[in-house]
Amino acid sequence: MSVELGHFAAILAFALALAQAGLGIFAARRGAGAQAGVSRLAEAAFLLVAVAFASLAAAYIRSDFSVANVAANSHVAKPLLYKIAGTWGNHEGSMLLWCLIAAGFAACAAWFGGSMSPSLRARAIGVQGAVSALSLGYMLFTSNPFARLNPAPGSGADLNPLLQDPALAFHPPFLYLGYVGLSFAYSLALAGMIEGRTDAAWARQMRPWALAAWIFLSIGIGLGAYWAYYELGWGGWWFWDPVENASFMPWLAALALIHSASAAEKRGALAQSTVLLAITGFCLSILGTFLVRSGAITSVHAFALDPERGLVLLGLMAVAAIAGFGLYAWRSGNNDAPPAPFAIVSRESALIVNNLFLGVAAATVLFGTIYPLILEAVNGGQISVGPPYFNATFAPLMSMAFLALPVAPLLAWKRAALAPILQQLSVLAALCLAIGALTLAAFGAPIWTAIGAGLGAWLVLGTLYELLQRGNWRAGPGVFWRRLRARPASAWGMTLAHIGAGVFLLGATIETGMRLEATISLGIGESAAFYGRSVRLEAVEQGSGPNYALERGTVTIEKDQRVLAQLKPERRFYPVAGMPTSEVGIGNRGFSDLYVALGEPNAGADGVRRWTLRVYWNPLIDLVFWGVGLMALGGLVSLTERRLRIGAPAGRRKSAPASAPVAAE
Amino acid sequence: MRARTKRLWALGAGVLVLGGAAVLTATAVQDSAAYFYAPSSPELDIAKTAKRARLGGLVAEGSIQRGEDGRISFAVTDGAASVPVRYQGVTPDLFGEGEGALVEGRFGADGVFEADRIIAKHDETYVPKEVQKALEEAGQWRGPPARESSAP
Incomplete structure (x- = not known):
C-alpha cells in the first residue's frame, strides 16, 4: 500500500469529516435518515483515516525511505516493534494518530452510542466531525507525513534512541487516546448545549466517555513516569516539567469531570460544571499538545521542534475554546432540566469542593507552566519555574482535598x-x-x-x-x-x-x-560504602544489541556479607542517531528499589579507569506505579x-x- | 437555609481557596523562578546574588575535568565570555565539549556556578531556546547540529 493512497484517503476523510460536521450539527433533527447518514459518514471517515495510518505504518515496516517521514525517523536495523512505534514517534505521524483516534471516537459513538437519543448522538458525532476535520486539516496543511523524498536516501536517520523502549512505544498512543477521548466529552458537552438538554440522561452518556479518556490518560502518564524512572537514570519519576504538566492538567480536568458527571448523573446537579469541565479538559489537551510540540518552553524532555506549527495548534485551541465557551454563554440559560436542590452538607457539596480543589490545583499547575511564556512575552525575561514552585502550591492544595476525601463517600446525597x-x-x-x-x-x-x-x-x-x-x-x-x-x-x-x-x-x-542517593567512582573490583551497604563493580563488558553498541557493568550490592542485588546497568550507543542512552539496573526488594545508573569512565590521577556510578535507594517507589x-x-x-x-x-x-x-x- | 445564604457560602469557600492558592502561587513563584543568563550578559552580577539562576551556552572545548565521586567541572561559554561551573553527578547522556548546555543552580561565594541540574537533551538536534538565543546574540550560532545521516 503506497503512502499516496494513504494521503488520498486522508484528504477524502477530511472532506467526509466536514460533511459529518455539517450534517450532524445542522440536520440532526431532520429525521432518522439524516441521523443515520451522520453515523455512516463517521464510520467511513474512520475507515479512511485507518487506511491512511496503515499506509504510513506499512512504509515504516518496509523501511521505505523515499517517504520523508520514514527517512527522518527510522532505520532498517531497528527492531520491528520500534519500526511500528516510529509511526507515531514523530510530529507528523503523531498528528495522524491523533486524527485516527478523533475519527475513531466518532465511529465508536456510531457503533456503541445506541443509548443516546438519536439527535444527541447525531449532534455529538457532528461536533466530533468538526474536531476530526480541524485535526486532519492541520495535519494535511502543516504536517504532512506522506511527503516523498526525491532522490530517496539509502538509509534512515533512526528513531530517537530514548524512544526505543517498550514503555515509551505505547506511551504516546495512550496519552493521545486520553487527549482525544476528552474531545468526545467536549463534543457531547456541545451537543448537549445545542440540544438544550444537559440533564441526568445526558450526564449518564458523558460519564463513560470521560471515564475512558481519564483511564487512558492515567495509563499514558503512568507509562511515561515509569519510563522516566528507568530510562533517564536520574532516579526520579516526575520532574514537574512542562511536558509532564502538559498531560497532567487534562488529567486533573478529566478527574474533576468524572466526579462532576457522577453528581449530574445521579442527582441532576452540577450539570453546568460538567459542561465547563468537558470544554476545559479538551482545551487543556490541545494546550498540552502545543506545549509538547512547539518547544515554547524549555523542557528536560525536549525534542527538536518547529515553533510555527506549534502556534497553529494554539489557534486550534482558541477555536475550540471560543466555540465551547461561546456556546455556553449563549445557551446555558436555555436548559430544560430543573435544578436539583441540595443542602450545604451533602454529597453534592462534597463533589463541588472536590472540583474546586482540583480546578484550583490545575490552575496553579497551568500558571507555573506558562508563566515563563507570559513573562517572556511581557518583558522578554527568560525564566524557568522549577519543582519547588509546584511542591509549594500543588501539594498543600491537594493535601486539603485528600483530607476531605474519605468523608465525602460517607455523606448522603441531597442532605447529610x-x-x-x-x-x-x-x-x-x-x-x-x-x-x-x-x-x-x-x-x-x-x-x-x-x-x-x-x-x-x-x-x-x-x-x-x-x-x-x-x-x-x-x-x-x-x-x-x-x-x-x-x-x-x-x-x-x-x-x-x-x-x-x-x-x-x-x-x-x-x-x-x-530516597538515598550517592555518586561514586569505581574501578573494576573496587567497592564503596552506600548507607550501610557496600557497592562493588565486578566487571564491565562490551557488547552490542540489534542497532547499538553497549557497555554493561555488573554491580553487586551487599549488606553484612549478604548479596542484596546484582545489577547490570548499561550504557548504549546508537551509531545511526549518534546518541548514547543509559539503561539502569534495578533490584526490586519488596516495594522498594535499589537502582544503579552507569556513567562515563574516566582515568583517575592514578591511571586507573573508573566508572561514575549513581546509586539510589528508592523506598516504596513501586507504590507509585x-x-x-x-x-x-x-x-x-x-x-x-x-x-x-x-x-x-x-x-x-x-x-x-x-x-x-x-x-x- | 435560603438559597441566597447558600450561594454566599459557596462564594466564600471559592474565594477562600482561590485567594489562598493565589497567595501560595505568588510567593512560590518568587522563590523558585530562575532567570536565564548568558555568560556575557551584563546582568551577571545580579545572577551572583540570586537564589537560583540558569546559565546556558556551549561547554567550552577542553574545559571538562572529571574528578573523584562524579565531581565534574567545566566552563560554559557564549564565545564572548565563559563561566566556570561545578557539578556532581552523572551527566546527561548528551553532554560534551562543544555541545549546548543549560545548567541550573546558584553562584558560589568563589564565583563558580554550582549547578544542581544539567538540562538534558532527549534529542541530538535539540538546543534549548535560551541557549540558541544567547549564542545568536554573541554571534556564535551556527544552526542546529545536523544529524550525521541526514547528509545525502
Whole structure:
C-alpha cells in the first residue's frame, strides 16, 4: 500500500469529516435518515483515516525511505516493534494518530452510542466531525507525513534512541487516546448545549466517555513516569516539567469531570460544571499538545521542534475554546432540566469542593507552566519555574482535598449530617496521625513526608472504612457478603481508585522524602560504602544489541556479607542517531528499589579507569506505579457497569433492561 | 437555609481557596523562578546574588575535568565570555565539549556556578531556546547540529 493512497484517503476523510460536521450539527433533527447518514459518514471517515495510518505504518515496516517521514525517523536495523512505534514517534505521524483516534471516537459513538437519543448522538458525532476535520486539516496543511523524498536516501536517520523502549512505544498512543477521548466529552458537552438538554440522561452518556479518556490518560502518564524512572537514570519519576504538566492538567480536568458527571448523573446537579469541565479538559489537551510540540518552553524532555506549527495548534485551541465557551454563554440559560436542590452538607457539596480543589490545583499547575511564556512575552525575561514552585502550591492544595476525601463517600446525597461521620472517623484519624508521627520519629522523615504518609494511610483506611460501613459489617459476615455483592461496579471502581490514590500518595511522599542517593567512582573490583551497604563493580563488558553498541557493568550490592542485588546497568550507543542512552539496573526488594545508573569512565590521577556510578535507594517507589495502576483499574471496573447499564434511559434501578432506546426528543 | 445564604457560602469557600492558592502561587513563584543568563550578559552580577539562576551556552572545548565521586567541572561559554561551573553527578547522556548546555543552580561565594541540574537533551538536534538565543546574540550560532545521516 503506497503512502499516496494513504494521503488520498486522508484528504477524502477530511472532506467526509466536514460533511459529518455539517450534517450532524445542522440536520440532526431532520429525521432518522439524516441521523443515520451522520453515523455512516463517521464510520467511513474512520475507515479512511485507518487506511491512511496503515499506509504510513506499512512504509515504516518496509523501511521505505523515499517517504520523508520514514527517512527522518527510522532505520532498517531497528527492531520491528520500534519500526511500528516510529509511526507515531514523530510530529507528523503523531498528528495522524491523533486524527485516527478523533475519527475513531466518532465511529465508536456510531457503533456503541445506541443509548443516546438519536439527535444527541447525531449532534455529538457532528461536533466530533468538526474536531476530526480541524485535526486532519492541520495535519494535511502543516504536517504532512506522506511527503516523498526525491532522490530517496539509502538509509534512515533512526528513531530517537530514548524512544526505543517498550514503555515509551505505547506511551504516546495512550496519552493521545486520553487527549482525544476528552474531545468526545467536549463534543457531547456541545451537543448537549445545542440540544438544550444537559440533564441526568445526558450526564449518564458523558460519564463513560470521560471515564475512558481519564483511564487512558492515567495509563499514558503512568507509562511515561515509569519510563522516566528507568530510562533517564536520574532516579526520579516526575520532574514537574512542562511536558509532564502538559498531560497532567487534562488529567486533573478529566478527574474533576468524572466526579462532576457522577453528581449530574445521579442527582441532576452540577450539570453546568460538567459542561465547563468537558470544554476545559479538551482545551487543556490541545494546550498540552502545543506545549509538547512547539518547544515554547524549555523542557528536560525536549525534542527538536518547529515553533510555527506549534502556534497553529494554539489557534486550534482558541477555536475550540471560543466555540465551547461561546456556546455556553449563549445557551446555558436555555436548559430544560430543573435544578436539583441540595443542602450545604451533602454529597453534592462534597463533589463541588472536590472540583474546586482540583480546578484550583490545575490552575496553579497551568500558571507555573506558562508563566515563563507570559513573562517572556511581557518583558522578554527568560525564566524557568522549577519543582519547588509546584511542591509549594500543588501539594498543600491537594493535601486539603485528600483530607476531605474519605468523608465525602460517607455523606448522603441531597442532605447529610457531618457530625456523626466525623465522630465515626475520629478513631481512624487518630490512627493516621500516629502513623505520621511514627514516620517522623522512627524513620527520621522530613515533616511533609510524615504528613504525606499520614494522609496516604487516611485515604486507604478511610476508603476501607466506607466499604465496611456500606456492607453493614456489624450485622455479621452473611449480611456483609450479600451487601458487598450487591454493591454496584461504579462504587467498587470508586473504592479501588481512592485506595489507589492513597497508595500512590504513600509511595510518592516516602520515595521523595526518604530516597538515598550517592555518586561514586569505581574501578573494576573496587567497592564503596552506600548507607550501610557496600557497592562493588565486578566487571564491565562490551557488547552490542540489534542497532547499538553497549557497555554493561555488573554491580553487586551487599549488606553484612549478604548479596542484596546484582545489577547490570548499561550504557548504549546508537551509531545511526549518534546518541548514547543509559539503561539502569534495578533490584526490586519488596516495594522498594535499589537502582544503579552507569556513567562515563574516566582515568583517575592514578591511571586507573573508573566508572561514575549513581546509586539510589528508592523506598516504596513501586507504590507509585501500583497506585496509578489501581486508579486506572478502578476506572475500568466503574466502566464495566456503565456498559451493562448504558441502555437504561432514565433508570435509577440497577436491573434496568439493557438497550431500551431513549424516546426521541 | 435560603438559597441566597447558600450561594454566599459557596462564594466564600471559592474565594477562600482561590485567594489562598493565589497567595501560595505568588510567593512560590518568587522563590523558585530562575532567570536565564548568558555568560556575557551584563546582568551577571545580579545572577551572583540570586537564589537560583540558569546559565546556558556551549561547554567550552577542553574545559571538562572529571574528578573523584562524579565531581565534574567545566566552563560554559557564549564565545564572548565563559563561566566556570561545578557539578556532581552523572551527566546527561548528551553532554560534551562543544555541545549546548543549560545548567541550573546558584553562584558560589568563589564565583563558580554550582549547578544542581544539567538540562538534558532527549534529542541530538535539540538546543534549548535560551541557549540558541544567547549564542545568536554573541554571534556564535551556527544552526542546529545536523544529524550525521541526514547528509545525502
